[in-house]
């Protein structure tokens with residue numbers, strides 16, 4: 196392989212590598228706060244609702260929360276994603292779950 200070709204291969208490898216990494220809590224944070232959905236919530240129509248419209252931080256910290264494992268956390272994020280028609284891809288759901296886990300749930304993975 197020529198020197199130039201091996202540099203190109205190296206660049207390709209390093210730019211593709213992050214895709215195989217674990218979920219990214221930083222981009223999850225952005226997704227979580229910046230997603231906009233249209234939704235009627237208790238009779239009020241929102242064109243710019245997001246996750247925070249229904250969930251304050253305390254919601255994830257209440258003693259009777261439903262999420263008790265990391266797998267359940269991902270399932271609930273996916274549930275709200277589907278029910279609300281948010282349109283996140285599975286990678287986005289993983290990123291948001293990683294963010295919520297870092298901030299609130301703190302499960303071992």
Ligand code: HEC
Nearest residue numbers: 236245246248249255260261262268271272275276281291
């Ligand atoms: C219209 C209101 C609403 C919005 C907006 C909403 N959710 Fe939910 N979410 C709920 C309800 C209701 C539950 C409880 C479901 C249950 O108890 O079965 C829930 C539960 C959850 C839980 C589990 C909480 C726990 O620990 O018990 C997570 C995680 C979650 N939602 C994530 C999200 C994310 C991420 C978004 C943004 C896409 C979002 N939700 C937007 C209504 C909402």
